[in-house]
Each structure stands twice: as structure tokens, then as C-alpha cells.
Amino acid sequence: MCGITGIAWTAREKNISPRILRRMTDVLSHRGPDDSGGYHSDMPGKSFLLNDPNTTADFQPVSDIGAALGHRRLSIIDLGTGHQPLSNEDGSVWIAFNGEIYNYQELRKELIQQGHQFKTESDTEVIVHLYEEQGAACVERLRGMFAFAIWDERRQRLFLARDRIGQKPLFYRETADSLSFASELKSLLQLPDAGRTVDPHAIDLFLAYQYVPHPWSILKGYQKLPPAHLAIYEEGKLTVERYWKPPYEHPASNPQFPFKTSQQWSDALRETLTESVKIRMRSDVPLGAFLSGGIDSTIIAGLMQSMSDRPVHTFSIGFPVKQFDERSYAREAAKMLGTDHHEYVVEPEALEMLPRLAWHYDEPFADSSAIPTMYLSQVTRQEVTVSLSGDGGDELFAGYDRYRAVALSQWFDRLPTVMRKMMTASIWQKLPASVEQKSFRRRVKRFLAGLAVPPERRYLKWVGIFDTERRHEMYAPEFREQLNTFDADQFLLDAYQLCPDRDFVTRTTATDVLTYLPCDILTKVDIASMAHSLECRSPFLDHHVAELAAAMPLNLKMHKGRGKQILTDTFSDLLPESIQTRKKMGFGVPLNHWFRNELKPLLFDVLMSQRARDRQIFNPAAVEQLISEHLKLQWDHSARLWSLLVLEMWFQTFLDPASIPDHFPETVLT
Template identity: 65%
Template sequence: MCGIAGAVWSRPEDAVDRNTLTRMTTAIQHRGPDDYGLLFSSDLEGGQAVSAQCGLGHRRLSIIDLGGGHQPLGNEDGTVWTVFNGEIYNYRELREELIARGHKLATSSDTEVIVHLYEELGPRCVEKMRGMFAFAVWDQRRGRLLLARDRMGQKPLFYRQDGSRLLFGSELKAILQVPGLPREVDPRSIDLFLTYQYVPHPHTIFKGYHKLPPAHVAVFEQGELTVSRYWEPPYAEPAGPPLSPEKWRQELRATLTESVRLRMRSDVPVGAFLSGGIDSTIIAGLMQSQSERPIHTFSIGFPIKEFDERSFARQAAEHLKTDHHEYLVEPSALGMLPKLIWHYDEPFGDSSAIPTMYLSEVTRQVVKVALSGDGGDELFAGYSRYQAVHLAAMSDWLPSPIKSLLGWRMWQQIPTSTRQGAIGRRAKRFIEALSQSPERRYLRWIGIFDQRMRNELYTPEFLQQLDGYDSGEFIHAAYAACPDRDFVTRTTCADVLTYLPCDILTKVDIASMAYALEARSPFLDHRVAELAARMPIELKFQPGRGKKILVETFQDLLPPSIQQRPKMGFGVPIDHWMRNEYRQLLSDLLLSQRSLDRGLFRKEAVERLIQEHLNNRWDHAYRLWNLLCLELWHRVYVDEPVPLHAPEDLLAEG
């Protein structure tokens, strides 16, 4: 696991010098504190002269071939070079095939297979790889740069094209170290953020900067950039093949077991996150079944019962006989904010990033690699909201006047608990959205601010900048990728293409890499994902129960209490914080002149959100959290030069 950065240019005035490239890699040194390296194509002897020049930078977290995996790494004659972030889990098999075909490999690292696969297949080299990756390959002879990102989107990759120059980096902050670059906030990205609590690919918060989407490659040659997709999960295919439930379970057991086996390959200690949920318990159990000694497992808990999963994690660890590490942490309402805002580069509103950072910090004290259960909910219909999707589909036959009545806004005035996830609160959200199309209904359930609330929040000037932009197109495009399956399957497909890479995997990558911890996710092996995509929905989902086939297939690894355990979110008490530690902060920041002068939000609309929440009329905790994150992000990434390290104080009004 590492950090990469670099540039390609053809005009001398666009050149990125050694000091700038060093600064780019320094900005992401937390991703790779073990080693660093720089390479400039002008220093290479191999290959013919080309008009374009390239600079590659790397920060290394040593996991495979600790002594021999220095990067940038090249082929035998120095004509192909790569910088790489991630792991190629099938590198041993690929290495043997390459040697058999006459390639000479000088190291035992997974990085080296990339340059030799590129020699044979060019940009199609990604099709041979099983793993999580973001990498750049410089082809000296062609003057070509290849950028690639893994199929599921586990590793990030940002880029910016300025005419004939291309800049790239593992994190946006690396690119922003290049002198003279603009930092103009994109109004549409703010609208997207307040819809989804993240800025989805290919957008970034700044105009002119992009994320390479999952399962895409980009080729930059002769000043032209071509971006193309090389893989997609087969949700568009009919469910099948027509296998018996037992055969599906056998396929699932074999495929996921192999995925875990490959992800246990490491030259450093490996452990597992263990929440005591179904997904993490299965992964830890498969690890333990393939280990000769107890594996290390890790869980954290909070001194607030509804956010404390330690008892379930303890049961799972005792059942699996792992070497379990349990930590009680006091989440700091204010102390984590500077680190959180700086590390995530863009506004990021998923508050579970906070416990994920705490868990990564304590895990890194014992191991350097941790396996997780990420992806299980999306691939196997585990979220409780899929139950709502199924139930709502049964109401679609109702006459339009009745659905319109159900969607009447006054339903929101019915008093209910303000606690996130409370039954009354969830019922109101469910009823209010029934009048909309199934896709719009789902967006309303998962969204932070719906369209009406955003329109009320924005100033007239900001609305004019949006010019009718529809943030819902992002999720609509994902639904269109699975047009002919049942709506629950279509919804899981939409989550796999949107929420999983943009929220869950972004959260885990940034939180784990903040502490130089490599997080691996066996459920996200593309063969597991393909199997899940083809699986009939009745094997995964039934009313009142998700992840049906996971429980049936791996019940030997799951204690009975965990088999029946409802889904529990990995969160922190945001609602409590908003009414206590953050109470004064809400006004001090969101209603400050500095914030209002940005011209984004109407003062009276923000005041109403704050008062309705503090008076227990509506639960706006997550909306206010997202507004806080957005304002604090502006203070770090817009108001001042981008710092190389997390600032100590974001709350001063100065």
C-alpha cells in the first residue's frame, strides 16, 4: 500500500521539477512511510527520445518483498516504469507465467509484474490482475502514460489535464502542491455532496480535477487523454446460471475462501477487523481456518451502548478462537476534526469515518495489514433499506392520488423520536417518499438533503450557478446499468456502483492509510462480485432477512446470536454531539460572516435547521454534520494554501 504522484508534459514551461514532485509525495507520505523514490524520464538511458517528459513519485508502505520492491520500478531495459498503490493478489501466478514466457524479473514484488504485463498487453494488462490498485505506467518509447484503477474502486486516483500536461496523485492534496494551480470550487460538486455526503466520480470538488472511476484506464499520449472502462459487474445479465441453492452455496464458499487465501499473502503481520457482524465474522473465520495459529482480530467500542459492538465481537472471537484485541475509545467531538478534514481532501460527510480512523489507529499498533468485511452488504443485500425497497414496490400499484397523499409534507410534523434509525423516524421517511418513482424514492431515502431542502437552503445566486443541474443523474445512471432485474437487485447494483466506491471504500482507504495500515477486502475480489451479481435475489434476500445465502453457507463460522443479529451501523453519536459539544459550534461556524460570505446558503435557512434540531422538532444531525464538514473543508483547502500536514486548529474565526 502506497502513495503515487507524477506528471507528464511536453512544454518546458509546464515542467514539474524535483522540488515540486518531492512536495507532491511529501503530502501523501502517511500512505507510505517506509520508503520513497523519484524518477524523471530525462534521466533514463533506455528507449528512444520522445517529445513528452515524465516525472514519477512514490511513497512506499512495504508489504511484499520488503527489501526489493523499491519504486519507481522498471523493466530490464528501462523503457517501461511504474508507480503502484495497492496489491496484486495473484502476483505469484502471474510471475510464473511471465518467467515461462521469457521475462526476467529482478524482484519478488507484485509491482514488477505490472511492467511486464504491460509489455505484453499494453493497457489491457489490468484484465489479468486480481487485486486493489491504482497505478501509473510510463512507456518511454511511446511517450505514453497509462493510469489504471481497480475494478471495485478500492484505491483512489486523481488527475488534472492542463492542455498538454497531465498531473496525477493518490490524493487530491498531492496534485494541489503544484504551484499556480487554480482552486475554483465547482457548484455542482457542492450540490452532489449535499445530496450524497460525498462527491462522486468522475467529479471532484474543484473544477478541472477528476477522479478516475473504478474499473477504468486512462491513456495520455501526444497530449490527448482517453478514458475507457475495462470491466463491469454482470448485473445486466439474467440471473443464473440455473444452479441449485446447494451448488450456489458451494460456489460461494470456494470463491470467498480463495479470495481470503490470496489476501493473506504478506511479508508482514496480518489481522482482521472484527465487529461481530456477519461479514467481518465470516472473513475472520475463513482466515482462522487457513492459519496454523490464532489470527489477530480487532474491535473498538464506545461508552454509549447503541454504538458499542464489543460484546458481539467478543462472542465471534471466542467462537473462532482468535487472538482478540478490544479497545474502548472516547470519541472526541472536536479533537478528530482537523485530521478528518485534511485527510479526506474533499468534503466527506460519512461520520463513520471517525470510528474507522480510531480502529485503524489501534490496529496498526499490532499489525500492518487488516482484512475487512466491506462489500458484503452491497453484494448480498444486507442493508435494512433493501427491505424498504421491497416493501415500497408493493405500493406502486396504488392510485396516484393516494400516493400523493402519502407523500404530503405534513407527515413530517408527526412527533417521533429524533434518534437516528428510530422506527417512527424511518416510517415517516418511508411514507413521504412513496409518491415518487422507485429510483427517486431510493435517492430520497439515502440522500442527506433532498431536492426541496437544497432549494430552500441555497441562495438565489448559487441556484443560478447550478442552472437546473440534477444531482440524481449519478444514481440514475447506475440503475440503468441493471435494467432488467428485479428492483432490489437493481438497487444493490446501484449501491455497488455508487455508494460502495464513493463512500465506503473512500472512507476505509483514507482512514486506514492515515495510519499506514493496509485494509484488504475479500468480498471485493472481482470473482466474488461477479458471482454475487449473477445470483438470483431470492438466494440473498427475503422479506425481513438479508444476506440469506451468507448465513446458510457459513453458519459453522457464525455463533447463533450473530446469525440472527440485525444490521448495526458503525457510527458515533452525532445527534448527541449536535445538542451538546457542537451546540455552540453550529452557530459559531455555520452562521459566521466568513461562512455566509461564501454565498452558498441563506442565513435564515441555516438558522431554521439549527433551531429545529436543537428544539427536537426534526432530526437534522447528519445534515448539520455535512454543513460543518463543508465549511471546515473550505477553511483548509480554499481559504489558505494547502498544508502538508493536518492543521491543529480549524475553529478559530480569524
């Protein structure tokens, strides 16, 4: 796993020196601590070591059109000869690659038969030769997780691509005369002309979703390449296009999956997921698995163990607060599977973690499970370099509890108008309920409140932290005017339109696959794992598994309101009975408790500070009301307060300093 960065230019003044390229690359050192390299079209020999002071000095630009590529490497495969950037035989095609191509051995054999000569054993070189054969269509043959940049000297073309599901990130910035790109936004901020103007629309999106969705970025002028998209920059023009989408058309119309019985679907799932795990166990470094004790991670660990001649290393963490501690389930799974299990107890230090999260995530990111994911990655990296995970199982196989609410709401939509009006009457919102956000009465009130709006917007109202009305009440008048008629819901509504013909629950799971999974779950895991130079592989996210799940009928996934039924049935031999029937537990932290205790001073010191007020984004009285209601046990606003806190910490980390730091302070990383 690696970090990539670079730029292509069509005007000489945008030609960057190797010294600047080194700055852009060094800020990604956590993603690749083992090696660094550069390519520059104006440099003799083109390729050079970025840690060599003789090749990173300032220089006089020569070419009007050219490119520079930077790379930081975490060595996983071909430890000795996998240095990047890497080229084809004649040096006309260069690549900087982040990710893993799991079918590279099969592609390599095919390309050798076609006459290509290889100088390494790496999966990276396969992409170069495949590009020579097929051009941009090469991405359709790749099976894995990836973000890469290819500079084609003959065509003077920069080619960017991102994997189908969105496991690997890729930011870019287009100007009149250049296109720059990087694995993380902080790398692009090292360019001399980097702008740092916040996009008001991005703030509105962040508060709606807890993340800034693609293609937006928190800063104006910067974008994220969406999953399953490629981009070509040629003659000063950028084109972006989608090359894949999960086949959520009705199963009866999909000849790729002609299955008629549940057993046929189950057999196909067993075969496809087993093979997906098998090819992800290819590694030249120590390999293990995250094991939470949930269905998904237990299946992955179990399949790994069935294909290993020695105990697989598995890892879990727990917390002193019981409702956030899954160690007993992970321990039971490890015992049944026979893994070499490692478990750790941590006491999250939010005061220490907040600035660290702000630095590593580049953009405001308010999923608080990033905290335990950071800790889990840290302890896992002490033993192994690669870890497999169960990410994707919930979205692909209808595992979230909220899908039951979606199914129930379809029954409501078929009721007579009079009954629907009665159930959505405002009187129900005035009934008393527990302060706890996840209490039964709170959930009922939230469910009924959502029924009054169309199904697609209803779903966002249920899963969002700040709905549209609450956001606009929070904003200062001047900031609200900047939003004009912008509709943050449209990101979700557009995703629903990519799956128009299935039942609404399946459409909702498809929407999560296209939005929540890449923007939240996979961003969280990529940044947390790469912060500790750990590669995380997700067998459920193999596109063969994803395509199978997309075509699968809902009744196989959800039975009597319970999701992931086909997973439980198909892999029952790997799952302890208690895990098959256990209630889903989120991977979270006790924010509610923290904000009424340890973090209480932080709410006032940060959110009510003069510095925060001067940004003129929020109405201070509205923020103060959130804090007051939470502290007085009138409402659980912990998720909302965390979002506001994360946003302000991002401002202080990336905009308030006179310059962006080159690395995260070591005192916080210890």
C-alpha cells in the same frame, strides 16, 4: 500499500523539477512511510531517491515531452527489493503502483515462461511485464486492488488504471499541455499552477450524497478516475474508458454461472470467498482482521482462522454510549473462532478529529463513521500492518435494511392509483413523531414521502441527507443560479441504467455497488487506514466474488425481508447464533447528542461565523433554522449539521490558508 503521484507533459514549460516532485510525494508520506522514490525522464539514470538533496534541486528542463513519477512506499511484499518507481529490463517502461495484486505469483510464472526476466519478488514488477505483453489490456488479468501509472517511453504514453470496484483512489488534472495524477488531491495542489476554484456542482453533489462522486472533484479542473476505468494520455490527448462492470444480467443468460439449485450457489460462494481470503493472507508483514461482530467481518475472520496455524489477531473498538458499542458481539465471535482478540474503548474527540478528517479526506466527506474507522485503524496499526475487513458484504448480498423498504415499495407501485394517492397524501407528514430520525414513525413518514416520486429518485430521497428541495431552500440565491439546471440525481440514475433488466431490489444493490460502495465506504476505509499507514484488504471485493454475487438470484440473498441469507446459511459454522439473528448496527457516533452538548458552541462559532457567511453559499437564516430546530428537539438534523460543518472545515483547511500545508500538524496527530 502506497501513495503515487506524477505528471506527463507535452510542452517544456510543464516539465517539473525533482524538487516539486518531492513536494508532491512528501505530502503522501502517511500512505508510505517506509521508502520514497522518483523517476524523471530528464534525469541521468532516470530513477533517484527523493530524500537525496543532490537529486531534488531545481534544474533546467530539457524535453518537450516527458514524465515524472513519484512514489511513497508502505512495505508489504518483497521488503528488500520492492523500491519504486520500477522499470522493465531495458528501462523503457516505468511504473508507480499503489495496491496489491493477489494473483501476482501465478502471473509471474507465466511471464517467466514467456521470457521475461525479473529483478524483484514484488507484485509491482508483474504489472510492468504484463503491460509489455498486453498493453492496456493487462488490467483484465489483474486480481486485486490497485491504482497505478505507467510511463511508456517508446510510445511517450502515460497509462493510468484503477481497480474494478474502486478500492484505491486516483485523482487527475488535465491541462492544455499536461496530465498530472495522484492518490490524493492534496498532492496535485503542490504543483505551481494548481488551481483552487470550487465547483458549485460538486457542492450540490456533496450535500446530496455526503461525498463528491466520481468523476467530479470538489475543485474545478480536477477529476477522479472512476472504478474499473483506464486512461491513456498520448500526444496531448486523454481517453478514458471502462474495462469492466459487474455482470448483473439475468442469471439464466450468464453461462459463467450455470447453477440451478441454492446448494450449488452456496458451494460456489464458499469456494470463491475462501479462496479470496486465502490469497489475501499473502504478506511479509504481520496481518490481522477488523472484527465488528457483524456477519461479514465474522465470516472473514473465521475463514482466516481456519487457514492459520496460530490465532489470528482481530480488532474492535467500542464507545461508552451503548447503542454505538458492538464489543460484546465481537468478543463472542472471537471466542468461538479462537482468535487473539484486541478491543479498545474510545471516547471520540470530535473537536480534535474534525480538522484531521478535513485534511486527510481532501474533499468534503460527511460519513460520520469515518471517525470510528480512524480510531480502529489507529489501534490496529499498533499490532499489524495489514488488516482484512468485511467491506462489500452489505452491497453485494442485500444486507442493508433499506433494501426491505425498496422491496415494499414495489408492492405499493402495483396498487390502484386512488390508493397510491391516499398513501402519499401530505396529511401523513403532519402527524406527530419522535424527534429521533430512526424512530418507527419517522421512518414511516419518510417512506410515505418517498413513494410520491419515481422509484430511482425515491431511493435517493430515502438515503440522502438533503433532498433537492431542501438543498435549494438552503442555498443563497446567487449560488443557486450557478447550478442552473444541474441535476445531482443523475449520478444515481446513470448507475441504475447499467443494470436495466433485473428486479428493482437487485438493480438498487447494483447501483450501490457502483456508487455508494466506492465513493463512500471504500473512500472512508482507504483514507482512514492509510492515514495510519495500515493496509486494508477486502475479500468480498475480489471481482470473482463480486461477479458471483451479481449473477445470484435475489431470493437467495433476501428471504422474508432479511438480507444476506445465503451468507448466513453458507457460513453458519463460523457464526454464533446471536450474530446470525442480530439486528444490524451502524458503525457510527452520537452526533445527535454531541450537537446538543459538546459541539453546540461549534455550530455557532463555525456555521454562523462571518467567514462562513462570506462564502455566500447558504442562506444564513436557513442554517440558523436547522440549528434551532435541532437544539429545541423539534427534529434530528444531526447528519445535515455534520455535513455543513464538514464542508466549512474543508474550506478553512484547503482554501482559506495562504498556502496548503505540507503535512498535517503533529499536535493534532498525537
